[in-house]
Amino acid sequence: MSARYDLIVVGAGPCGIAVGAAAKRAGLSCVLFDRGCITNSLVDYPYYMTFFSTAIMLEVGDVPFTIPESKPTRRQALAYYRRVVEHWDLDVRQYEEVSSVEGADGAFVVTTRTADGGEHVHGAAAVVMATGGFQEPNYLGVPGEDLPKVRHYYHEPYPYHDQDVLVVGAGNSAVESALEMYRNGARVTLVHFLDTIDRGVKPWVVPDIENRLERGEIAVYWYHRVNEIRPASVVLRSDRDGSATEIDNDFVVAMTGWRADHAPLAVLGVGIDERTEIPAYDPATMETNVPGLYIAGVIAAGHDANKIFIENGREHGGLIVADRIAKIR
Numbered sequence: 001m002s003a004r005y006d007l008i009v010v011g012a013g014p015c016g017i018a019v020g021a022a023a024k025r026a027g028l029s030c031v032l033f034d035r036g037c038i039t040n041s042l043v044d045y046p047y048y049m050t051f052f053s054t055a056i057m058l059e060v061g062d063v064p065f066t067i068p069e070s071k072p073t074r075r076q077a078l079a080y081y082r083r084v085v086e087h088w089d090l091d092v093r094q095y096e097e098v099s100s101v102e103g104a105d106g107a108f109v110v111t112t113r114t115a116d117g118g119e120h121v122h123g124a125a126a127v128v129m130a131t132g133g134f135q136e137p138n139y140l141g142v143p144g145e146d147l148p149k150v151r152h153y154y155h156e157p158y159p160y161h162d163q164d165v166l167v168v169g170a171g172n173s174a175v176e177s178a179l180e181m182y183r184n185g186a187r188v189t190l191v192h193f194l195d196t197i198d199r200g201v202k203p204w205v206v207p208d209i210e211n212r213l214e215r216g217e218i219a220v221y222w223y224h225r226v227n228e229i230r231p232a233s234v235v236l237r238s239d240r241d242g243s244a245t246e247i248d249n250d251f252v253v254a255m256t257g258w259r260a261d262h263a264p265l266a267v268l269g270v271g272i273d274e275r276t277e278i279p280a281y282d283p284a285t286m287e288t289n290v291p292g293l294y295i296a297g298v299i300a301a302g303h304d305a306n307k308i309f310i311e312n313g314r315e316h317g318g319l320i321v322a323d324r325i326a327k328i329r
């Protein structure tokens with residue numbers, strides 16, 4: 001075993017970093033592992049996105065997030081969280097995936113794999129799973145979804161110029177990608193199983209998408225689902241009368257959300273609610289039903305990732321560290 005820590009944090013997203021900063025401030029020894037880079041999830045977000053939160057609401061570890069605008073862009077947030085890591089001199093091991101967690105309170109054994117294939121074993125009194133909810137897309141589960149033209153992550157509009165694009169969903173990601181692609185010369189169609197855009201869509205974006213839909217500049221199929229994806233078309237099915245409609249299609253951008261991988265928690269004996277997929281934990285301490293095993297960030301939200309985000313997930317670090325300190329004393 002290479003070392004033994006008070007705390008091992010799995011995942012160096014904004015909420016994992018908040019745990020690291022809280023631990024450092026309290027004098028706990030702590031290491032963070034990420035299978036990608038620092039804030040790996042944000043790297044995969046739409047390149048030109050602006051957060052809906054103001055910069056101050058995204059601050060972690062009491063490091064000021066100072067920008068001239070109220071809401072930061074993805075690039076500003078990436079630079080900011082790196083700065084937090086530097087400020088607290090956090091020990092973040094990038095490109096080192098946690099492959100297993102075993103043991104019990106006071107004596108956890110965490111195995112990691114580095115990019116060169118090497119396996120490493122680390123000890124910790126407690127473990128925090130901060131692995132986020134951006135790992136697995138919510139698949140449509142229809143024939144043709146494995147075609148290369150189907151995207152579950154959207155980055156930028158340029159590949160879609162002069163193309164027939166079907167956007168699946170009606171949340172923020174669907175609406176913003178549809179508008180961006182429309183403005184960059186794609187022929188965009190939206191499909192959604194309800195009859196309106198989601199209530200959570202950023203209020204300042206709503207008039208824009210509603211006007212585009214009303215004027216037919218972006219086509220829409222309400223009360224429809226994707227039934228099959230073919231190389232040059234898609235088949236949509238009406239939820240109302242079951243009728244099928246085939247439309248021309250070059251790309252499918254499926255903005256149906258993503259889900260956390262709870263398997264590593266379940267293996268350790270953490271209860272996962274069957275309906276909500278929320279792990280069993282105490283919200284006052286973030287400790288799961290397995291003593292010494294904590295969760296931080298969006299992983300605590302179950303399948304409804306809109307309940308916990310950076311704004312409130314950043315508080316988890318303080319709760320966890322306070323609980324560890326209380327237990328040590």
Ligand SMILES: Cc1cc2nc3c(=O)[nH]c(=O)nc-3n(C[C@H](O)[C@H](O)[C@H](O)COP(=O)(O)OP(=O)(O)OC[C@H]3O[C@@H](n4cnc5c(N)ncnc54)[C@H](O)[C@@H]3O)c2cc1C
Nearest residue numbers: 011013015034035040051052053098132297298309310311
């Ligand atoms: C387009 C978009 C816009 C958003 N805008 C906002 C906003 O304005 N305001 C807001 O508060 N929230 C916003 N969110 C949500 C917010 O980004 C997430 O809630 C936040 O990233 C969650 O942080 P986290 O640290 O819990 O998880 P993540 O940021 O997902 O970090 C988890 C980390 O764990 C790592 N990991 C996973 N498994 C392993 C493993 N086995 N070993 C090692 N590392 C592992 C991943 O690589 C990743 O870096 C937005 C989300 C999206 C998609």
